[in-house]
Each structure stands twice: as C-alpha cells, then as structure tokens.
Amino acid sequence: MDSLATLPWKSKASTPIIGKDERLIFESRHHWTKHVPLFCVYALFFPLCLGMIGFTTRMNLSSPELSSFVLFGALITITVVQHWFFHAMLSENATDIILTNKRMFYLVHRLWLVDSMDELVLEKIKMVKVSRHGVVRHLLNFGELSCLFDVDAGKTFHFLPTPQVWARQIESMLNVG
Template sequence: MELDSRNERLIFSTSTHWVKYVSGILFNGLFFSLGIILLVVANIAVLTVVSLTTFFVGTILVLFAHHRFFHKIMSEAMLDIFVTTDRVIYFDDSLFLCDDEHEIPLEKVAAVEVLQRGLVRNILDFGILWFDTGGGYQDLKRSVPNVPHPDQVSEIISKVIKERYQRSFLEHSNGRTLAPDET
C-alpha cells in the first residue's frame, strides 16, 4: 500500500457492521452448548467408556468454540474500510488465515451504488457499496460488504469523487477558470 506523491489524505474510516459477528456467535454457541451437554452426560454416565468418550468430545467442542470465538474477535478488532482522496481501501482479514486488501482507485469510479436489500439490512442499516467502474455488471470484487450506514458513506465517497473531478477539470483547463458544465 503505497501513498501517492500527491499527498493522499484520509477522509473517512470505519469498521464493518457488527452483523458480521452473528453467524460466528450462533455457530460457536451451538458447539459450546453441545459441548456442555456432552460434559453433563459424561458426569451422569454409568459406563466408564461412555463417560470418558463424552467428556473428551465435550471438552474438545467447548475449547473449539472458545478459541474460534476469540479468533474472530481478534481478527475483526480493527478498522477495515478507508476512504482517502485517491482510493477506497477495504481489508478482509482473518488472523493467521487471510489478509486480503482491496483497493478501488477513485479515478476509475463512475458511480457508487448502495445495495441494501432485505428487511434485516434495512432495519439494522447496513449494506453493500458497489463501485461502478464502467463495466455495468455488479462484480463483488468492486464492492465492500457489511458497510454501516451505507448511504452516508456513499455520500462521502461521491463528494470526494466530485472534488477530484473538479480539481482535474481545473488542472486541464490550462489555467482558465471554467465551470464544470462548460466544454
């Protein structure tokens, strides 16, 4: 991630929406509950073989759920959406497993669209930001998922794009001050 020589500035940064934790909590809660149930069964089991087996499996499930939960918290405990004067940067990372960085240069962005489909996304106010770079079809490589308050973030990005357009228009007018609609 190199900064451009034109003094790229940070305009906005945020973390993705907390809804990203819900599936992990449900998954870990299921394994944790199953592990606790197996530990209780191991405590009341009459046969030693059944007791030891259920105790071992229950302990493994509880430890797995515990470690997976804290792995998710440690992986997601940072800001991962950045808007600068030149680009939008989105980090998709998981501790020790994945460290992806997605950069979308604003000079190639024609429009920013908010995809906020479904009742849950509208109630919790999160969605997907999709960047139209002229291809016309919605490609997930040009999108940022789980953006909190996507309408506000889209407005910020659109404002930065408009300022870039006006600045480049003034630079290309050879010193003359022209309105953006004059050609």
C-alpha cells in the same frame, strides 16, 4: 467512525498507505451484525458441550468406558469451539475500509492466514451503488456499497455501516474531480 488519530496503531505520521497530498475522509470497520452468525454457532455448540459434560457424570455409574469417551469428545469439542470462535472474532474485527480524497482501501487482516489490501483509485470508478435489502438492514443502518468500474468489473463492500453516506461522499468527489 474512527479517525487515524484515535487509533494507536494508525497515526497520520506512520501510515504508509496514505500519501502526503491525500486527506482522510472516512474510516470504518464492518458493521457488528457480521459477527451474529459466529455468535449463533458458538451459542449453539458451547451449551451442547457443557450438556455432554453433565451427561457423562450421570452416565459414569452405568457405563464408565462410554462416559470417558463422551467426556473426552466433549472436552476436545469445547476446546476447538472456543479457539475457533475467538480466532474468528479477532480476525473479523481487523478489517478496515479507508476513504481518502484520491483512493479507497480495503484492508483485511486475518490472524496467521491473510494480510491483504485492495486499493481503488477514485478516478476509475464510473458508478457507485448502494443496496440495503430488508427491514433489519434499514433499522440497523448497514448495507452493501458497490463501486463499478466498467460494465462487469467492480468491487462490493459488504456489511458497511451507513453505505449511503459513503456513496454520497464518493459521488461528490467524483463530480468535483
């Protein structure tokens, strides 16, 4: 868990979202397993494009026009895949979940597209629910945390590391307040 003091772009003095009478309890990013599907798609397309480039060198003698077309397609595909992968990784890595003694924040920063912040006031939360289905989620210690306000309203945080610790802390603050 990172603290505001260790992150250079977030210091306690310059963080406008945390009030003067609030204390930082937890701060976290999504679990690293959220990046696995992105990496799998990248690991599939990158060797495929390299294979297409290698295929064009063998095909150049028999059909130079088709070889040029395949090479151009492979280079365009590899450029798009590289840019997509690194844009997605940088965008996914810039999501924060912050818990203070009064509020919970969900900050999403996507490169060029989205910059949003959801705020949950802890006094309005009626119930906190943790779900970790499957062996992998138990072994790697991540899951989903649902904060329920009324019967149908709520907010779910996916790929949250140690969701049971977050739930225990929120429930203890709800019982105290």
